[in-house]
Amino acid sequence: MxxxxxxxxxxxxxxxxxxxxxxxxxxxxxxxxxxxxxxxxxxxxxxxxxxxxxxxxxxxxxxxxxxxxxxxxxxxxxxxxxxxxxxxxxxxxxxxxxxxxxxxxxxxxxxxxxxxxxxxxxxxxxxxxxxxxxxxxxxxxxxxxxxxxxxxxxxxxxxxxxxxxxxxxxxxxxxxxxxxxxxxxxxxxxxxxxxxxxxxxxxxxxxxxxxxxxxxxxxxxxxxxxxxxxxxxxxxxLDGINHTYIDGAADPAKAAALAVNAKMRRTGVCGATETLLVDRAFADPRPILANLLDAGCELRGTSEIQSLDPRILPAGEEDWDTEYLDGICSIKFVDGVGEAISHIADHASHHTDAIVTEDAEVAERFLAEVDSAIVMWNASTQFADGGEFGLGAEIGISTGRLxxxxxxxxxxxxxxxxxxxxxxxxxx
Ligand SMILES: NC(=O)C1=CN([C@@H]2O[C@H](COP(=O)(O)OP(=O)(O)OC[C@H]3O[C@@H](n4cnc5c(N)ncnc54)[C@H](OP(=O)(O)O)[C@@H]3O)[C@@H](O)[C@H]2O)C=CC1
Ligand SMILES: N[C@@H](CCC(=O)OP(=O)(O)O)C(=O)O
The missing domain is CATH 3.40.605.10 (Aldehyde Dehydrogenase; Chain A, domain 1)
Structure with a gap:
């Protein structure tokens, strides 16, 4: 400026x-x-x-x-x-x-x-x-x-x-x-x-x-x-470095809709997803990536992710700690919910993190172990909002613990x- x-x-x-x-x-x-x-x-x-x-x-x-x-x-x-x-x-x-x-x-x-x-x-x-x-x-x-x-x-x-x-x-x-x-x-x-x-x-x-x-x-x-x-x-x-984790047991249609909404509904709000974590066991992430790219989102991925679509740019280490507040999303594969939880522990800002899965046991583990102010199952991180939670209004989303x-x-x-x-x- x-x-x-x-x-x-x-x-x-x-x-x-x-x-x-x-x-x-x-x-x-x-x-x-x-x-x-x-x-x-x-x-x-x-x-x-x-x-x-x-x-x-x-x-x-x-x-x-x-x-x-x-x-x-x-x-x-x-x-x-x-x-x-x-x-x-x-x-x-x-x-x-x-x-x-x-x-x-x-x-x-x-x-x-x-x-x-x-x-x-x-x-x-x-x-x-x-x-x-x-x-x-x-x-x-x-x-x-x-x-x-x-x-x-x-x-x-x-x-x-x-x-x-x-x-x-x-x-x-x-x-x-x-x-x-x-x-x-x-x-x-x-x-x-x-x-x-x-x-x-x-x-x-x-x-x-x-x-x-x-x-x-x-x-x-x-x-x-x-x-x-x-x-x-x-x-x-404070800032929202939020994640959506797509589990191996996610419903593909739900996963695609949630990923696009969580990232692209309003890219500038603190509840937007910034990083997508995809379970290696998830059947085929390509339609999700294509939906995001078609919605105008820039994707930054690991080399494995890049190999799925030529439009995907390389992600650097700093991407996992970046709040873009823009139409940009970092994306990587993980081996199951355990690795997703540890990535989130290392990189999230404790604002809002979500899992997409049809496996209730895996979902409950995510909800219990992820230490963020808001944890979600099969819902868009963009719901992080006092009005949406029925509070009538909000001063914001508290990312502190106390x-x-x-x-x-x-x-x-x-x-x-x-x-x-x-x-x-x-x-x-
Ligand atoms: N958790 C939540 O509820 C919310 C979080 N956010 C987060 O806010 C950020 C986006 O807002 P952005 O416009 O970048 O906000 P900034 O952090 O740039 O500014 C916010 C306020 O802090 C002041 N400020 C910033 N840096 C300093 C400093 N070093 N010393 C003193 N004052 C300072 C700014 O003053 P000045 O005008 O002088 O720059 C401004 O009043 C995102 O990270 C977003 O996630 C936004 C809304 C809600
Ligand atoms: N939590 C609200 C607003 C968030 C908000 O104020 O965000 P920002 O545009 O970063 O100031 C919502 O999701 O609509």
Whole structure:
């Protein structure tokens, strides 16, 4: 990317001071939100949806400015497509806010109750996480989705969107603020980092005491920074190096349909399959390879795989660790489910991995032994999505091991506390 058209920013900002101030204000807002009734939070989101609709012209103009800068900076067509807003996409974002407003509020839900022999009654009750910092890619809709989900789960949010989408995010954020004001909630409940300087990301990662949890949504460079600098607990929403394993006992027609859908339905989403593993015992992989190639997918395979179709390019070692986010797929043979499981253990990013087989025993072994947030049997990895899982929405797919795994929606943005009700018991 050239530096011809830098994103608008405020260059001389002290990132630590900025995040300290935003964090302090978010913490005060979080205290209000934790006791805000469901209806008021929902009202704020419905008013924000209305503001998105009435503000359509201004939001699309802001997005046009981002698109023009992106084009001048040589963003790829896939990136530009993620950045682009149009009336239909904006209407979808507004409808998304209303959908979140209609979700079941997890805050205050009693998860379980038990009475001890001494008469103490113990319950676990859902409470908000507090202040959530979300660092995400240049997709303007995420500003609305992340702000809405955080609010509905009773949290204050500090949003740090991708720099290429800064104008669009600002315009969408303005609509969220209108919603908050209309419902009488503090504007500090949803804050947008106003600068594109990455120093603000560093400041968020170390804002202990101010930010309770960071949700980083992004790829390799963000991963590396989070791993080396984060002192705030992290709910990682990282890259998807996902696999589809076609077992010897796979149904050929199912395997062909699943391979094409898992790779090609939308190549830029984190749930897309990046590597296809084919059991040497599988009857004939050639129709699957032909389907993928005919769908416009570039295939990179081992020499054995290349021998099946002259259009297949050679795969290098780095291909097994690459998230293409594009119409490219790496492919290799394995000797059965055991080798598939070990390849996945060595190369997957613990996002979503799938097996295609009619053998239930083999499938159950795969589902038990593959250590990813989502494991699937005879289904496309592209189903890795909160909406598809019935959660109503998602902040993303958690690839970490703690707190929440897979699609994270309202419940994943809460924690719980123990509530103990006694009648004067003292401990012996
Ligand atoms: N698991 C999930 O739910 C999801 C995962 N993803 C993953 O995100 C990636 C695609 O998004 P992409 O656009 O490449 O995202 P990037 O990782 O490039 O950017 C995401 C965010 O991180 C920031 N960032 C990136 N590197 C650094 C750094 N070194 N220091 C500080 N901030 C940084 C970016 O800021 P800046 O604007 O300055 O570049 C941006 O705000 C894929 O890997 C995809 O799988 C995407 C969506 C959901
Ligand atoms: N999980 C959702 C969206 C994933 C997503 O946001 O992906 P990305 O295009 O990488 O930002 C889906 O599959 O539709």
């Amino acid at each position: 050239t530096s011809a058209a830098p994103a608008p920013s405020v260059p001389a900002v002290d990132a630590d001071a900025l995040i300290f101030d935003m964090g302090r204000r978010a913490r005060a807002a979080a205290a209000v939100l934790a006791r805000t009734p469901t209806g008021v939070k929902a009202d704020a989101l419905r008013a924000a949806a209305a503001a998105l609709r009435t503000g359509e012209a201004a939001i699309l103009a802001a997005n046009a400015a981002d698109m023009a800068r992106g084009q001048a900076n040589g963003l790829s067509p896939a990136m530009l497509d993620r950045l682009k807003l149009d009336p239909a996409r904006l209407a979808g974002i507004a409808a998304g806010l209303e959908a979140v407003a209609g979700l079941d509020d997890p805050v205050g839900k009693v998860m379980d109750v038990a009475t001890r022999p001494n008469g103490l009654e113990l319950s676990r009750v859902r409470v908000p996480l507090g202040v959530i910092g979300i660092i995400y890619e240049s997709r303007p809709n995420v500003t609305a989705d992340a702000g809405a989900l955080s609010l509905m789960a009773g949290n204050a949010a500090i949003l740090r969107g991708g720099s290429e989408a800064i104008e669009s995010s600002r315009a969408i954020h303005a609509a969220l603020l209108e919603g908050l004001r209309a419902a009488g909630l503090p504007e500090d409940a949803i804050q947008l980092v106003p600068v594109t300087d990455r120093a603000a990301v560093g400041a968020m990662l170390k804002a202990t005491g101010l930010i309770d949890i960071i949700v980083p949504r992004g790829g390799k460079s963000l991963v590396a920074r989070v791993q080396s600098e984060a002192r705030v607990p992290v709910l990682a929403h 707190h929440a795994r897979g699609p994270v929606a309202l419940e994943g943005l809460t924690t719980y506390k123990w509530v103990v009700r006694g009648t004067g018991q003292t401990r012996p």
